[in-house]
Amino acid sequence: MSDRRDAPHLLYVAWGFPPSRGGGVYRALATANSFARAGWRVTVLTAERDAFERYTGLDATLEDHVDPSIRIERLPFSWPLLDTDIRRYSWLRAHDPARWRKRHVARDTADFPEAGYGPWRKVLEQAALAIHRADPVDLTVATANPNVDFTAAWVLHQRHGVPYVMDYRDAWLLDVFDGGMLHEEGSRAANWERDLMGAVHEVWFVNEPIRAWHQQRYPAAAERMHVVSNGFDPELAPPARHHAPDPDRGLTFGYLGTISPKVPLAELIEGWRLARAQDDVVAGGRIRLHGYLGYYAAPRADLAALVEDAADAAVSYAGPVGKTEIAAVYESFDILMLVIGAGRYVTSGKVFEYIATGMPIVSVHDPVNAASDVLREYPMWFPVRDLEPASIAEALVAAAHAALTADDDLRDRCRAFAAAYTRDLQLQPRVSELTVTIGGLPVPGPVVPAIEAVAEDPALTGDGAAPAELAGAPTGEPR
Numbered sequence: 001m002s003d004r005r006d007a008p009h010l011l012y013v014a015w016g017f018p019p020s021r022g023g024g025v026y027r028a029l030a031t032a033n034s035f036a037r038a039g040w041r042v043t044v045l046t047a048e049r050d051a052f053e054r055y056t057g058l059d060a061t062l063e064d065h066v067d068p069s070i071r072i073e074r075l076p077f078s079w080p081l082l083d084t085d086i087r088r089y090s091w092l093r094a095h096d097p098a099r100w101r102k103r104h105v106a107r108d109t110a111d112f113p114e115a116g117y118g119p120w121r122k123v124l125e126q127a128a129l130a131i132h133r134a135d136p137v138d139l140t141v142a143t144a145n146p147n148v149d150f151t152a153a154w155v156l157h158q159r160h161g162v163p164y165v166m167d168y169r170d171a172w173l174l175d176v177f178d179g180g181m182l183h184e185e186g187s188r189a190a191n192w193e194r195d196l197m198g199a200v201h202e203v204w205f206v207n208e209p210i211r212a213w214h215q216q217r218y219p220a221a222a223e224r225m226h227v228v229s230n231g232f233d234p235e236l237a238p239p240a241r242h243h244a245p246d247p248d249r250g251l252t253f254g255y256l257g258t259i260s261p262k263v264p265l266a267e268l269i270e271g272w273r274l275a276r277a278q279d280d281v282v283a284g285g286r287i288r289l290h291g292y293l294g295y296y297a298a299p300r301a302d303l304a305a306l307v308e309d310a311a312d313a314a315v316s317y318a319g320p321v322g323k324t325e326i327a328a329v330y331e332s333f334d335i336l337m338l339v340i341g342a343g344r345y346v347t348s349g350k351v352f353e354y355i356a357t358g359m360p361i362v363s364v365h366d367p368v369n370a371a372s373d374v375l376r377e378y379p380m381w382f383p384v385r386d387l388e389p390a391s392i393a394e395a396l397v398a399a400a401h402a403a404l405t406a407d408d409d410l411r412d413r414c415r416a417f418a419a420a421y422t423r424d425l426q427l428q429p430r431v432s433e434l435t436v437t438i439g440g441l442p443v444p445g446p447v448v449p450a451i452e453a454v455a456e457d458p459a460l461t462g463d464g465a466a467p468a469e470l471a472g473a474p475t476g477e478p479r
Helices: 025-037 049-056 060-065 091-095 097-108 120-134 147-160 188-199 208-217 219-224 265-278 301-309 323-331 350-355 371-375 389-405 408-421 423-437
Strands: 009-013 041-047 071-075 139-144 164-168 202-205 225-227 252-256 286-290 315-319 335-339 361-364 381-383
Touching: 009 025, 009 120, 009 147, 025 041, 025 060, 025 139, 025 423, 041 120, 071 120, 120 147, 139 147, 147 164, 147 188, 164 188, 188 219, 202 208, 202 219, 202 423, 208 219, 208 225, 219 225, 252 323, 252 389, 265 286, 265 301, 265 335, 265 361, 265 389, 301 315, 335 350, 335 389, 350 371, 350 408, 361 371, 361 389, 371 381, 381 389, 408 423
Parallel strands: 009 041, 009 139, 041 071, 139 164, 164 202, 202 225, 252 286, 252 335, 286 315, 335 361, 361 381
Antiparallel strands: none
């Protein structure tokens, strides 16, 4: 640490920070806030607001949850491939879009091997160096993806010896869906990751399978690799359900989150149709999907068509939801559906928000997904055996009847289970360690889960809470 007498200075690098609406924004928000509460002066490097408004969508309500002590530096960011304003198109793009795209991707990756984000490297590095000149940085924490975020940490380490932490919400070389490689051995991306792993102070992964894969690949850095699970944010979490739904109004099976092409939406709809044919309770209900259809602000046409074609089976899409509306949306649900892509490395941060509700959860995903490890002991979990219609229908029917018959004791046990999975509890061990060893500050006070389940089950308070390095806790935020 520098010889200043004031608080240590943390540079936190996250392309997506509030008001971004991306799945990884909640982890970024919680991490920056946790360091601020631990006594650090935090500077965040992120993209300009206009980038989220134009390309990915934004949720302005999230900005209210940023610790007021945090300084935010917003940097220009351009994403021409997603620009739909034809008034800004060049002659080549308008007349030969394939040729323009090929040239543009080549320019994108000239400085850093990441299409769309590569040109941001110079902007990031210049901003990081300027911040360090004005106020020396003691530690950099960079979260990915995009992986270009790591370059700010790298340049400060190379030029000034500043230690850095790499926080992977997903993976760079590992395809978390099929276990293969996203980049070839010897590629620029592989070389970048090898160099970064060689000098890193710590690396964080969201689950044990992803950490184990990287430990095998980089054995010299294995002891510096940690699992920092995702979790739910009590101040943003939906309210816990305390009562059984009214059977006369029909049950609402709800999904809230990003629906990407990896999500088995077609399989869900097929299983839903079968469940309606088999069970009167399900037949009187509905599926309501909230969130984004695809990764960007404009819905994907193929996913929208799937939903529209299922309107006759009481399936509807209700659009994105701002944080101020989430409580009301969850209150309108009776059963939650966790519908995510396949792969042993895959889960979603959404699983933690789901368990906070105490509602029945139907898992419509490959049983080997890491999400299964989180939910295995949840008292009202209804996993599918596979993604065949009969298996999905069976889980939907079982969850529907559980929603109507669950007693107070069962709902209390669901909420008690959730208390160990607040995001702060997952972050605390690593934040505390870095605060003491790098920041030179006292150990931060313990985090007490801020939900009612704690009062109901004293075993879940303090040291009884689940550790951050929880084998099998969840992966990858949606990419």
